[in-house]
Amino acid sequence: xxxxxxxxxxxxxxxxxxxxxxxxxxxxxxxxxxxxxxxxxxxxxxxxxxxxxxxxxxxxxxxxxxxxxxxxxxxxxxxxxxxxxxxxxxxxxxxxxxxxxxxxxxxxxxxxxxxxxxxxxxxxxxxxxxxxxxxxxxxxxxxxxxxxxxxxxxxxxxxxxxxxxxxxxxxxxxxxxxxxxxxxxxxxxxxxxxxxxxxxxxxxxxxxxxxxxxxxxxxxxxxxxxxxxxxxxxxxxxxxxxxxxxxxxxxxxxxxxxxxxxxxxxxxxxxxxxxxxxxxxxxxxxxxxxxxxxx
Numbered sequence: 001x002x003x004x005x006x007x008x009x010x011x012x013x014x015x016x017x018x019x020x021x022x023x024x025x026x027x028x029x030x031x032x033x034x035x036x037x038x039x040x041x042x043x044x045x046x047x048x049x050x051x052x053x054x055x056x057x058x059x060x061x062x063x064x065x066x067x068x069x070x071x072x073x074x075x076x077x078x079x080x081x082x083x084x085x086x087x088x089x090x091x092x093x094x095x096x097x098x099x100x101x102x103x104x105x106x107x108x109x110x111x112x113x114x115x116x117x118x119x120x121x122x123x124x125x126x127x128x129x130x131x132x133x134x135x136x137x138x139x140x141x142x143x144x145x146x147x148x149x150x151x152x153x154x155x156x157x158x159x160x161x162x163x164x165x166x167x168x169x170x171x172x173x174x175x176x177x178x179x180x181x182x183x184x185x186x187x188x189x190x191x192x193x194x195x196x197x198x199x200x201x202x203x204x205x206x207x208x209x210x211x212x213x214x215x216x217x218x219x220x221x222x223x224x225x226x227x228x229x230x231x232x233x234x235x236x237x238x239x240x241x242x243x244x245x246x247x248x249x250x251x252x253x254x255x256x257x258x259x260x261x262x263x264x265x266x267x268x269x270x271x272x273x274x275x276x277x278x279x280x281x282x283x284x285x286x287x288x289x290x291x292x293x294x295x
């Protein structure tokens with residue numbers, strides 16, 4: 001049910017099925033991608049006090065989308081039927097704190113990986129120029145890495161990109177000409193500013209690690225929370241490599257709101273992780289996902 005390639009058509013079909021099955025789950029379009037694909041937010045539980053979970057930031061990391069879909073479905077069952085998720089009856093916790101999930105922040109990059117460069121429409125020639133023999137595509141359709149485009153230590157990470165020879169549109173790690181230059185970045189930022197989320201969780205792959213710091217701006221409760229989450233799923237606490245330390249959604253969330261933010265690097269192996277890994281990774285993470293709602 002959840003082991004499908006999450007390109008736009010399949011995501012729309014799944015989300016329609018989700019809303020039909022659980023009409024109390026609400027979906028809204030928070031923005032458009034560069035190629036005019038919808039960026040959707042799906043919410044369950046308390047609408048006034050919420051956390052946010054985000055997947056599909058990098059095009060080849062689409063297993064995060066399937067993971068969040070499965071969690072959403074199980075939350076829906078728990079909310080409707082009183083059933084358990086990882087041995088926890090989540091209904092009462094969802095009454096206290098809702099969850100907004102944005103399964104795919106980068107729909108263009110996801111489709112490029114799954115359907116090829118032609119799915120990028122007028123940007124297909126750029127993608128073919130950057131990757132003439134195909135490659136792992138992390139960026140959006142303009143060759144900007146969304147997770148390097150947020151205004152949080154952007155200038156410093158931009159210097160590191162240049163030092164690595166990345167100074168123009170690229171399949172990965174190019175943060176754009178300016179911070180928050182991309183519609184996907186702006187859509188997520190504006191939505192968070194309006195919604196007042198208490199914390200954020202960004203899902204990437206791979207490494208089975210949790211990041212929670214942003215230099216001196218790391219909120220005081222973050223380490224304790226990160227330890228609880230890591231202990232629940234046997235992930236290790238870590239810090240991102242210097243080229244990825246800044247410019248990301250989690251970094252901006254901490255910087256902008258002074259609230260805890262976390263990145264989960266799910267799975268082991270090379271991106272894109274196979275869909276066959278979903279069941280194992282979900283089994284490892286489901287209790288931590290529930291804890292993320294509760295704490």
